[in-house]
Amino acid sequence: MTGRENTNSRDTILGAVRARRREPVELPTVAGSWTTYADPARQFCDALAGVGGQAVSVVDASQLDDAIRAIGPMQDAKKIICRVPGMALGNVELDTLDLPAHVHDIDVAILPGMFGVAENAAVWVTDAGIKHRVVYFLPQHLVLVVPRAEIVNHLHEAYARLQFPGAGYGLFISGPSKTADIEQSLVIGAHGPRSLTVVLVGAYDTSSATASAASAQPIDPRFTGY
Numbered sequence: 001m002t003g004r005e006n007t008n009s010r011d012t013i014l015g016a017v018r019a020r021r022r023e024p025v026e027l028p029t030v031a032g033s034w035t036t037y038a039d040p041a042r043q044f045c046d047a048l049a050g051v052g053g054q055a056v057s058v059v060d061a062s063q064l065d066d067a068i069r070a071i072g073p074m075q076d077a078k079k080i081i082c083r084v085p086g087m088a089l090g091n092v093e094l095d096t097l098d099l100p101a102h103v104h105d106i107d108v109a110i111l112p113g114m115f116g117v118a119e120n121a122a123v124w125v126t127d128a129g130i131k132h133r134v135v136y137f138l139p140q141h142l143v144l145v146v147p148r149a150e151i152v153n154h155l156h157e158a159y160a161r162l163q164f165p166g167a168g169y170g171l172f173i174s175g176p177s178k179t180a181d182i183e184q185s186l187v188i189g190a191h192g193p194r195s196l197t198v199v200l201v202g203a204y205d206t207s208s209a210t211a212s213a214a215s216a217q218p219i220d221p222r223f224t225g226y
Contacts, residue, residue: 048121051175073141115150122172148202
């Protein structure tokens with residue numbers, strides 16, 4: 001095929017596309033009545049159990065060390081990174097690691113989460129104060145500490161909270177690493193952390209629990225409670 005024939009074919013194809021151009025249509029509005037939860041924290045914990053994670057709850061930050069020390073992944077952990085202020089469980093300082101690859105042999109990383117999403121148990125994290133963002137992905141186990149009061153109902157509320165004042169990095173994490181690409185067989189810990197524990201910090205609102213008790217669904221046995 002000559003160059004002229006190539007050009008003619010291209011023009012024919014593009015001309016056909018232009019001839020069938022549709023009138024522009026306005027984007028649909030995202031304003032609406034979205035699902036909300038009487039007890040967002042409970043819904044978050046239920047959803048987290050459903051995606052392979054576990055929830056732990058403490059009344060205040062003074063209980064964090066004991067609560068996290070008691071979880072399964074900590075029992076045999078040798079190298080621990082902790083970036084949550086006021087905690088004393090870390091024995092590897094992330095800032096002293098020269099290269100991202102040096103995070104590869106970390107057993108547990110304990111990191112702050114900005115807020116959580118009740119509908120899908122996603123936690124928003126950023127690289128603010130984090131030297132190597134791979135700390136969210138390379139450790140064997142991940143623990144995210146989230147204020148109980150910072151659980152929003154759904155992703156519409158979550159996106160409304162996102163702020164990007166400058167260059168940076170952020171993502172939602174829901175459950176541990178997993179894949180079901182091969183033969184539709186679910187594998188936990190396929191590409192990243194083998195487990196995810198979310199620790200909710202803050203007193204449990206008993207009034208919201210009472211309001212939602214009538215419609216509550218059975219809790220997954222992996223759920224560890226408030």
